[in-house]
Amino acid sequence: MAQKRLMQGNEAVAEGAIAAGMTFFAGYPITPASEVLQYLVRRPEVRAIQFEDEISSVCALVGASLAGAKAMTATSGPGFSLMQEGIGLGHMMETPFVIVDVQRVGPSTGMPTLPAQGDVMQAAYGSHGDYFPIVFYPNSVQELYEYTIHAFNAAEESQSPVILLSDGYLGHLYETIEMKRNARLRKRKRPPLGVGGRHFTGLTSVDNTPTPQNPEAHRRMIARLQAKQRKVGARYAHYEYISNRKADTLVVCFGSLSRAVMPLADRYAIFRPILLYPPIEEFSEIAKRYKKVVVVEMNAGQYVRVVQRLMRRTALSLPMIGGDLDVLRLEERLKWITTAS
């Protein structure tokens, strides 16, 4: 049974989280993500708390998750920056929860109401040290709903914080979606707090005991975490690929910007990763079929580095910064970059 509803992107995230079994939400108001918190405080099945900042919000998720809750927060760039230490803690303590980042133009306060994709790098490398997050970036209200559920499942499977990227355009976009009932949900592997004898720490540790000066233990831990994240990430290697035998150029795009690229499928082949990290390995095979690869993104060129690493060759970077999703300008610039190079 599926129910159809007209819904805003941020609301779809909230509904997806409820469908995924979320019971705890902590957040701080920020444009353009506030609607998630506003929507959830009205839902009796969720304990939604407005905290004093994003630091406390993400740390409350760590506590609530260890206490057994499926937990989530939603924020935008400035808040996402503040959350990085809590994300690192979540990876170290192997605590599942979901962070939604509705991106806006940065750095700093930037242009709060306009969309951007400037947190693509921060989503994977924002916290200090080595960690290997699973990061999704849908491109429609329907997908926001579905990938919020996937994000919760991936968090449980990997026992780690999973990041769902959105942007100011998607978050405020209204579309009709189908809300699938009875989605397959992953259960918590670890018994909640109240067992005894377990120590959850940000320190490198072995068997519940910190070992802060044991390089071998640290190497083993990082190798185990990396292997686990890769394994779970591979189960969610979702992408959209529109092949084009006549085209010599493959355009890589994601999120709201990909909606503007899709109408150009007559001229270009299009690859849209929905899972941004761990990067989708199959891409390297797909890219071989095209002479040129253009990565178009609403930042100065972030994911292009990931794409180049996957292909082991140079890609063209087409930055579309400034927060204005101008389809004609995009078309013009794509034409220019593919003919000029």
Add this chain to the structure above:
Amino acid sequence: MDYDSFLRTDRLPTSWCAGCGNGTVLRAIIEAAHRLGWDASNTVAVSGIGCSGRTAGYFSFDSIHAVHGRAVPVAEGIKLHRPELNVILVSGDGDLCGIGGNHLLHAARRDTNLNVVLVDNEIYGMTGGQTAPTTPLGTKTITAPDGAWEKPFNVQGVIKAHGAFYARSTTWHVRHLAKCLDAAFRHPGFAFVDAKSQCTSNYGRRLGYRTAYDMLEHFKTAYRINDGAQTLADDEIGITA
């Protein structure tokens, strides 16, 4: 009573220096928890970063060692999701009053039912003896060689301003400390115990105290008990009204 059942005995001895006050506070908490029938099935310990931040990990309860300054919001997440769990939070003055000061005042305002024990040694001990938010005016530290020039953090004011439970004691006044903890643990909202404690290695010895006992003797003479007061003066300890 059986102290060992409350301890991760496999982790002993602790990482603390000889003469440190953390063990005294740990023992007092165990006794208070024992009296109330708190055990690993219904209790969780949380700490932040620092010497006293290691306290949580020595309990046999499930324990969390959060990042610096964030013990309070982690504990709030636990308590808000599972109100039936008793949450004991032990951390230092740098963690709770410095980097975590904002969380502290908001948790007091929200009146979340947490039991927060501040081990206040007036110094950043683990990192070598830098000025803390609670370092008294004029006291010399390695980052204030001419003496601390800022007024110390008024933790009593912050907690009491929001109507939360506040008690102060010291590691010399162990029976009084136990009484404060007992009252705090029974309090149905946000409860805060300010336990003045000694750091000999990176504080006391530089101020002319030869031993930990000298520092404890200072507590003995410097503080007098005044339970039931509306507000405690700087030289008073007690459970405030």
